[in-house]
Amino acid sequence: MPADTPLRLRILEAVTDVPAAAWDALLAPDAPPFVRHAWLAAMEESGSATEETGWAPHHLTLWRGQKLVAAAPAYRKFHSMGEYIYDFGWADAAARLGVEYYPKLIVGGPLSPATVPRLLIGPGEDVPALRRALLTAATESARESGCSSVHILYPTAEEADFLEGEGLARRITLQFHWKNPGYQSYDDYLARFDSKRRNQLKRERGAAATQGIHLRTVRGEELTQAHAKRAYGFYTSTCERHAWGQIQLTPGFFARVFKNLPDAVEMVEAVKGPKVIAGAFNLATRERLYGRYWGAFEEHPFLHFHVCLYHSVEDCIRAGRKVFEPGAGGEHKVSRGFEPTAVHSAHLIFDKRLDGAVRHFLEREHLRLAPAVEEAERICGLKPWPLAGSPAAGGATGT
Template sequence: TVPRFLTAPGEDAPLLRRALLQAAVETAQEQDCSGVHVLYPTDEEADFLEEAGLARRITLQFHWKNPGYQRYDDYLARFDSKRRNQLKRERAAAATQGIQLRTVRGADLTPEHAQRAYTFYTSTCERHAWGQVQLTPGFFERVFRDLPDTVEMVEAVKDGQVIAGAFNLATPERLYGRYWGCTEEHPFLHFNVCLYQSVDDCIRSGRKVFEPGAGGEHKVTRGFEPTAVHSAHLIFDKRLDKAVRSFLRMEHMRLAPAVEEAERICGLKPWATPVPGSTGT
């Protein structure tokens, strides 16, 4: 989630947002696009887009948030003893399986890491019915070459071979989990590569938030908190636009009980995000 309507400081931001949105719609129509979609805007921008007539969607991601942990044990301390022991067992599984975990970043990244990232990415896409390979080897080569301070690669090594990996992107305050894959299946390998190793890294480096990607209600029991993310949609075909808006209203009605259950497990305050359509959209 970042600002999507970029305006210079001191300018009339609401006025320029309206101009930018109008230009986006006109450009999409001129190019015979099916519609305009704004993904991951800020809350303020999502409010503006809804007021402008776009269909607003609210979905959930599960983010790990760091209130100031000094050690990994501080993170474990937030759980009751049963859940704490479960997490300890899951993380300890790697050692009993003869698997070492490491995070590679900065100058230690090589073209070989980019090749492995692509291999793991495609292995996951091909393993699942919903998977679709969209990124190319060249994409990973360019990212690892040109953005070494932004890329992190979590790797699982067994008998001298890298058997699993996660391709992440990082800023000083946030870590973003993107793609993972493996060539061998082991219990809890996914949790160790995609969650626990990076949580520990975030605590060590003082990062405030770890966003491991979409989906995954299993993350709630591991301390990842339900977080609302927004998008807004304008579909030019009136029939399809009506159907999508109807779906979004039903989706939110189904989402609310799941959010409440996730918050109960996390011990969080009740969710207070407004229901799409409450203002007539």
């Protein structure tokens, strides 16, 4: 089909309205699972992300003839839960101005606070032109469907640059990621801390052995629907334990992901005697590990740190993965060597008064960001890499 053939916009009320092969053809070979067709379909078909739960699918697709050439996963949202780019204050300000903030249009994935491509462009296509066409489609369809605004959540830094250049308000917030500069062993990682912090991490990680707890990672062909049920149990146990917890995912979501994305799912399990007492449901690519949901049926000191952080850090070193993103939140991660990392979002609010107020807020928020990063880096306390005596410097590793 000639490149000058007019584009046709189709807005999909379900991601399954487009063939999985056509959607996934827009992705890089090692794309994060959160943007894959099977993940979005699991969210929607399981009843986890539907209009009834406040996530009305509104996927933007551009076609040249019968060929899908660009797409953006999008949802009309009727609340702000499950996004992790917090705008509850903006909704309150809208109410004071007499503006209906909901529904709003978000471009992103449900319950998935991970940086992934949001404006999906097919190979060989004019990337700037199709990005601009998707943004126009998002803006116009949001207005037509009664949305107050457009929010692109967790785009890549390159996409955020583009969106800012198109006039959207850019927001930068922080997550805390573990980064691998070339560790050959877990001791390499420990060697980057001072003696006091290193001994703390050893003590916390070593507690499992004294408690009779063994940790393992289950992946690939070892995964079964029994693991999917267990993952749902861990997820709900955490939601029910906290006042802010809200169960948004269904058992069917986990069943579908374990069945349809076995190459991307990993399950950390803590075993005591004959029982699995705790675990974490993670997603992975060749270069990155993404922490998602954890839970425990028994309480033990430091078990959360071991299941959610230390065990997977060692797994990442063994596999040569470059980054471990354990999800939103971060105070307890910082002192364990997870580094402050910028994540992005872009926002366009149609009411000029509210848009101006939000942009002013973002300017002030951005000014507070640098001191927050400096403080997090101080708490993180990692020494520069490579260390003298480390394998990267050609010597033995110190502990």
